[in-house]
Amino acid sequence: MNLEDLKSELAMGDMKHDPYGTMLNWHFQVADELYRREAYVPDAWGYSPGLAGPDDFDPENFTHNTLSMADDETLVDFGDMLKRATAILVKQGRSY
Numbered sequence: 001m002n003l004e005d006l007k008s009e010l011a012m013g014d015m016k017h018d019p020y021g022t023m024l025n026w027h028f029q030v031a032d033e034l035y036r037r038e039a040y041v042p043d044a045w046g047y048s049p050g051l052a053g054p055d056d057f058d059p060e061n062f063t064h065n066t067l068s069m070a071d072d073e074t075l076v077d078f079g080d081m082l083k084r085a086t087a088i089l090v091k092q093g094r095s096y
Contacts, residue, residue: 044083
């Protein structure tokens, strides 16, 4: 799974009606996946798994399965793209 594949999967979500929520959800799940792998999660993301840790991997969860097929570098690139995109939506007043 490469960056373009992940962007395609993201585009199949509720991007028309709730782009902010859709991208934020994916971003949290990218950070969770990297944390589960004990891989690098950029500090700029402000990620904290909380006391209970990240969500458990759910083999029935489409997003979990999709992200598990990408390597760490691709996930960081995707997460950075999501971080930038959500920041743009915030500046445009399209967040909540």
